[in-house]
Amino acid sequence: MSTAPPSEPAALSERGSSAVDRLLDLIDAEDLLPAGQDTVELNRLQLAAADERFQAQRRRIAVLDHRAREFGIERIMSIDDLVPLLFTHSVYKSYPESFVLKGRWDRLSAWLDTVADCSATGVDVSDVSDIDDWIARLESAGVHLVASSGTSGKQSFLPMSDDDVARANQTSARLFAYPYRVNPAVRRPVTLLAPGRARMRYSYSFRTYCAIFGREGATASLTDEPMLVADAIETARLRRAMLGGSISPSELTALEERDRERAERVEGWLQALTERILAQRDEPQILVGPWATFWRVKEIAEAAGVGPGTFHPETVASVSGGLKGLQLPDDYEEQLAAFLGPVLRPRHYAMSELSTALPFCERGRYHPMPWVVLIVLDESGEKLATPAGDGSTTGRAAFYDPVWTQRWGGLVSGDRITVWSTPCGCGRPGPSVEDSVRRFSDIAGDDDKLTCGGTIEQYIRGVTR
């Protein structure tokens, strides 16, 4: 690891007039996590930046302003002031689903304007035909929406401005393959093991990697077919129809047929993708994607007689995401590692809501970048977690992210993490996150806490799968 001299940390608060600008300047620093960084000064700057954004955004984001008034918070002077202002993911899916199902795009825009500062109501949506059309219309007006759906099937919409996208792309570029270095002068194949045209954060990162490292004609994704948000919503609509008892058996059959066709199509894409990746094995290539696809690629390659460890050693394989219900053997990590061989396998801890991933160091910890404030809350997400006394604190991960201008950067995640305030063995400054991140929803399924209260979703899921 290169250890550049500390980049004048004491002078941080002196440069420029805006705390946000000074904090975000750190993205360009030669060494992102310089040993000997003045953490006291950094924390002061982080809070000043949070306060600066807060003062500006509360006037334009009704939900933030309401929250601030409810808790009587006028200034962010400490982490304690920040905690009540953190938003859960629910904020970004708090619109009534009927707006979408009934095509009330004006109302959906009005909703977006209450949870974010994007002037969506100023965009003409009178002739919008569906949700993807609405998203595209906003995009052309400088509101980029990242859409994701939880288990409920309801989509959340996280807005980003053009500047936000540029800044997030800049952090993706800076942190690519961290802590390894990849020489951009050597252009190489870049493959995304997921659909390239999706309303997801990874689509933006993928385009960034292609632009920086990609060789012309050698960049590809699983498919160029756009992943439509409407498809996900259609599933929700069908659930609703079932709820009201108005779905017909033929609709159900059609849905099953559609799922089967899709599965076949995806299988075709996976075959082609695997062929492409295998053909590039002799040169350094970049592979980015989730566990599920990497695993399928391995299976298809092995079925074709490809043995372990045949990839160029400078291949970068960035495998991400949780297993999302995948049934993999217990030693799946070892198996995939053996298949890929001694390639570069950077890891990171990331989420759609966060501009900047936390890269994984040589000593097995995730490190937040200095411009991102990492906060550990108790399980309820309402108070700071109590440190265990040995330098570690376990609880719900929360962040203040100063990158976003179109939405409030305070967020509470669904993840349980353990953070160490004691220095990481790798020498990087600041807190570090243990390699034990889990979603609270995956921990201790509450099967045993039986109650007789139930919802229709429990019945509906039984019908469809």
Place this chain on the structure above:
Amino acid sequence: MPVENVIAEQERTGAAFPNTPLVPTWAVVKGRARCGADEELGTVEGVRLGRPVVTLDEIVTPRTDPGPAFDTPVAEIVEVLAATGEALRRDEGGFLAESLEQLRRTSTLDGRILEQAYADLWRTFDPGRSAFQVRNELGGPEFLDRWHPRAGHDGRVTSVRAFPPRLVHVMAGNAPGLSASSLVRSALTKGVHVIKLPSNDLFTTPALLRTMAAVAPGHPVVESFTALYWRGGDETVESAVFRPQFFDKLVAWGGEGTIRNALRYVGPGFELVSFDPKNSISFVGREAFDSDESLRAAAEAAATDATMFNQDACVSARFQFVEGTVEDADRFADALLPELGKPRRTASERATPVPAELRDEIDALRAMSSLYRVVGGFEGTGMVVRSDEPVDFHPAGKIVNVVPVASLADAVRFADVSTQTVGVYPAERKSEVRNALAAAGVQRVVPLGAAGQMPPGFPHDGFLPLHRFVRWVNDED
């Protein structure tokens, strides 16, 4: 170390530390209670619990052995239950006090609600109530006690017996009364019963069984019961035990995961009796606006139904449909809000504060003031969201969603197969909607405010429990 001290020690040191001693819990094996902390049970609400060792062989009774109470007359069982009720009322052995103390520490329910529920447990054992259940659900004790002959349409005589079943019960723990009513139903059917305790109430069922054992030591009914904890879905237990060699039926209370797990084992000879997870709603007719008095009465009744067990039960109303304009719905919401904050028999003044995710969702609705109106705060004393159609989230912890409708008939479309109870104000208007509600899947139509008063001996969740518990066997001439 006494249990109280162990818990106190854990609270002092923080239970997260693995070296604190485990709090022992009770298991009952064929009527014999044992307490222990031989194995770690798990951490419930911050308390690390242990359990005594119980082997799988101990809990099953092979089909070749008749159950201990198969030939005990119903009248005798009713007497044992009545004596148990009396003992519970006085809590002679202190079993309830001990159980309540532990439940208090491990339940999310408020101590006062638990106390109230415990104070009422004995009523479930009332002899008149037991006799009525047998009469109304099975046709009378004669069906349980002997082979009951009857001539068919062609004169041929067939004798029928409501034969004692072998049941494994997966209990719910969100209301202590469920343990009592389950135990009474089980005792009345004379069968062999294994009860899987829920982690949110490990204590009530063993306390009831210990009381019964003290009242009638060695009695066949007492020996018919086994109660213990294992983790729901634990294959080492369930795949060995959920088999037709040992049991006829699995009786499951709520818990989607449990029911789904159990379905894997259901097959010929092993049947599922499911008290499905449900939710409930209220219908408020325009008569509520006749006078200030009627509005207050409707609001109070609506709050009673909404706050049952701090809105954590299947009978708790979550959506309330108000016949009238948006302004009427707002008037109703304003009348309802203060009622939600009042302590009741089955509700505390303050439920757990609204969880952050729900709070965020409600805040966004509040910001869209042309479409939504939100009254009340997040501190757990009640909140009403008025919207023109039901909100997407699941209201819980004293949150009511009030939706104006043109007519009560118009509100029927919001009921479905997951709807258990519909409370109607005024009660006279139930008949207007009951057929349509039944067709939509609803199981109970009640006067608003009476959702919690489920009559014993009548259908529950769409069936007669005792009737489903027993095995109906023919002896044909």
